[in-house]
Amino acid sequence: MYTSFAEIKSALSQGSTVVEITQAYLARIEEKKHLNAFLEVFETSALEQASKVDVKIKAGKAGRLAGMVVGLKDNMAYKGHKVSASSKILENFESIYSATVVERLIAEDAIIIGRLNCDEFAMGSSNENSAFGNVLNPVNEKTVPGGSSGGSAAAVAANLCTMALGSDTGGSIRQPASFTGTIGFKPTYGRVSRYGLLAYASSFDQIGPFTNTVEDAALTLEVIAGKDEYDSTMLQEGSESFTQVFDENKKLKIAFITDCIENNGIDPEVKARTLEVIEQLKAAGHDVEGVDFPFLEAMVPTYYVLTTAEASSNLSRYDGVHYGYQSPTAQGVEETYKKSRSEGFGEEVQRRIMLGTFVLSHGYYDAYYTKGQKVRRVIQDRTNAILKDYDFVIMPTTPAPAFEFGANADDPITMYLQDIFTVQANLAGNPAISLPLGKHSNGLPFGIQVMGAHFKERDLLSFSDYMLKACN
Secondary structure, three states: OOOOHHHHHHHHHOOOOHHHHHHHHHHHHHHOHHHOOEEEEOHHHHHHHHHHHHHHHHHOOOOOOOOOEEEEEOOEOOOOOEOOOOOHHHOOOEOOOOOHHHHHHHHOOOEEEEEEOOOHHHOOOOOOOOOOOOOOOOOOOOEOOOOOOHHHHHHHHOOOOOEEEEEEOOOOOHHHHHHHOOEEEEOOOOOEOOOOEOOOOOOOOEEEEEEOOHHHHHHHHHHHEOOOOOOOOOOOOOOOOOOOOOOOOOOOEEEEEHHHHOOOOOOHHHHHHHHHHHHHHHHOOOEEEEEOOOOHHHHHHHHHHHHHHHHHHHHHHOOOOOOOOOOOOOOOHHHHHHHHHHHHOOHHHHHHHHHHHHHOOOOOHHHHHHHHHHHHHHHHHHHHHHHHHOOEEEEEOOOOOOOEOOOOOOOHHHHHHHHOOOHHHHHHOOOEEEEEEEEOOOOOEEEEEEEOOOOOHHHHHHHHHHHHHHOO
């Protein structure tokens, strides 16, 4: 099976067709359907697109992604196809337009093969919150694949697609990448258009790729990044090249956050491997130093105060009146709202909407939401200060490898703390990547995370490629 776009291009150069490659992926998806990674496979439209791309290849007019088979997290719009955010409230809803990222992938002749399971409205760290069942981790099917983009991570790890798009609000790309042994990349906030992404928390959400190679992540970013008139929060500049060979003669100054390494909740093997990577970088001649970040314990509470507030606002549109699920037993406007939402939304989404409504309510707004915004600024300022003195920051992606299904189901706080090392990049808006550099004695993979300065994706990606070679 193909594990990278380079392998697909090699197969095409040796006479394979895009239709044959797509059929191979479809057969693989059918073989692995028990993983529940895909909510829907777009077999008909994928094969039609593949046939068109084959014609373009023969004519010498194919795009840069000709033959790349892509899965979409089920919170990205694709015209004429269903999108539900893995929620009953949007079950069977068909999009009337495509997200900017989807349009750009198709314009470069990528094949969209299906929509991928996720935590409902991207709220979760285990993919146990989907209205359509759990996604199994292909590395160990007794364990969670991480969340919220668990279906995207599982699909790439199981070679069900070449690349999958996910969305990252507080680690929802990097954490499942860590759990499944894949590469998960979150660009700088404002680098990639959010138009057509079903919003969870608009000032945090960012679309990014899951891949098996850094090269594929860089190529994907080149295609999906760049100004978009439909997203006013974006950097309004054109896309650029993110593919760059790392200069191994260049010696970098790298920080690691001591508060992460010394955190009481970190698995001893994750800590040991992180320290080992630090020593490997030092041995290669890089200057690696520990820095203090005294806001670690404040980050998860700040993140949940602000993101739930935004979710409360964003999800108010799902009311049983405009579109989506409407309770069949409701009578009158008020009962329609109450019943449609209580029947259509899952428990975790309801919890976060209620929490967000509370922190925005009269009498609590200043105590929670306003204070949360002030703390966010402090976190961003400290992060920027570190990255003025250092090229990159490295830390574990997650405190531990993947856990078994149900292990944290009754403890939302423990589940929320899965994001303790990933939320910083979202609070501060920085690009960050999880690299599959760790393997636990229990056989499960885990990631090492690298964070860079705003809009320095090219440097971050080239260094990540170097790290995978130097630290493996």
